[in-house]
Amino acid sequence: MTIERRITLVVFAYKQSGMIDAAIDSALAQVCEPIEIILSDDASPDDTYARMLAKAAAYQGPHQVVVRRNEKNLGINEHFNVVVQAAHGDLIVMMAGDDISLPDRVAHIAQAWDNSGQKLDLIASHLYDMNAEGEVLGVVHVDDLSQWHTVGDWVRHRPYIIGAAHAFTRRLFDHFGALQPHVAYEDQVNVLRALCAGGACTIDIPLVRYRRGGVSDRMRDFSGKHFLASVQRLNRIHVALHKQWLHDAQIAGCLDLVQRSTEKEYQRELFIQSLLESPNWYTRCQNTLRPSLVPLGWRVRKLIYLSWPGIAARIRYMQSASKQMRNGDRR
Structure with missing residues (x-):
């Protein structure tokens, strides 16, 4: 018997064997209503997918865990499209396979959404800046999206955002459709979409440990x-x-x-x-x-x-x- 869950937390991963365990542990440790958790691997050549399967098999808790893998590497945008279409939740929480979500992240997001009467189509938060070794270096503050009310506000000044701490509604995706080829900045897309629809807000606390390793x-x-x-x-x-x-x-x-x-x-x-x-x-x-x-x-x-x-x-x-x-x- 399948139990309907209104929120889906998605962990996107590719070649993140050394960090995926911590990411999954933080997803499974969410203290909130029962949710759907999708662990999705984009055809990694390492053992990322095997680690996902092992974590899911060992999990005993209130959340429904789904493990999936693309047959071939799809890249960021198509991986995003496929997983969002597979999600059952009305609200989809994003998470990268090298980041860590705080235990109350989903609970805070759900509360913010409910406080808006489930009108908002995008909910963001601040993040902890974390290096490749997992050391927290400080807080990354993003813009308060509640100050952007219309597309006109976006035109005058685009907000500073980081998609690793975003959640958005399934209806937003369904209304505007899948991302087009080569789109890698889904956060930039979803903010404009949300301002054209039900609006957005930023929770004024950091809820994600955001790993910046690799760029330097x-x-x-x-x-x-x-x-x-x-x-x-x-x-x-x-x-x-x-x-x-x-x-x-x-x-x-x-x-x-x-x-x-x-x-x-x-x-x-x-x-x-x-x-x-x-x-x-x-x-x-x-x-x-x-x-x-x-x-x-x-x-x-x-x-x-x-x-x-x-x-x-x-x-x-x-x-x-x-x-x-x-x-x-x-x-």
């Missing part, structure tokens, strides 16, 4: 090849995000407003895309000199960086070294 290691590679690959990856993500914003704004009936407010930065990303897709120097120069909303000086700088990525990588290295010196890191 990637940034130590300052080769031209790595620089170009990084630009390609980020450009693909940013173009997809803008397309998603416009798609959702059209559904919500505020396309003109969102389009006007994002047009300049979208044109920058499209210009970078044109340089990356240009087969030769001549075509890149043509694209650079074509009339555009993007300032010519900015376009020329990007032309130089993407034509000679080794120069850009060297500049990035010097900027990083200067920052480390200012911060007292002389390694």
Whole structure:
């Protein structure tokens, strides 16, 4: 007999063998009403999935635990789409496989949702900043989403948010649909969606230990090849995000407003895309000199960086070294 649960907590994981146990333990330790907990692995090549199965088999408690695995690696956005569609809860709480949720996280989220009469479509919180070793370094404060009432507020100033501490309604996903290909910043998507629908709020306490490991290691590679690959990856993500914003704004009936407010930065990303897709120097120069909303000086700088990525990588290295010196890191 299946018992209906109105809240689903999803633990998304990929290649997180060394951290997934702590993440799952924190999910199973939620002190709240009985919920559905989905442990979802994106075809990890390590034993992440096996650890999920072991934790679920050993669990004895009030929550319903579901373990699933994608047959092949889907990436962030499609993994998100598949799992949300599989969730049974009306409210979906997000969690990464290398983070830790505090025991009362879901309870606080449920209370905030109920206090709004279940009107809110997105609920956020602050986070504890945690390094790769699990040491808490401080608190990361995000913006109070209750101060953003309309899309007009979003247009004037986009809130600072971190999706690792988000919960959103299933109806929000159903209304706007699945994320489009290459969208990796689902938090940026869901905030705009929520402001077009039932609104959002921020719980004024940290409820997640947010692990930041890995980013600094990637940034130590300052080769031209790595620089170009990084630009390609980020450009693909940013173009997809803008397309998603416009798609959702059209559904919500505020396309003109969102389009006007994002047009300049979208044109920058499209210009970078044109340089990356240009087969030769001549075509890149043509694209650079074509009339555009993007300032010519900015376009020329990007032309130089993407034509000679080794120069850009060297500049990035010097900027990083200067920052480390200012911060007292002389390694």
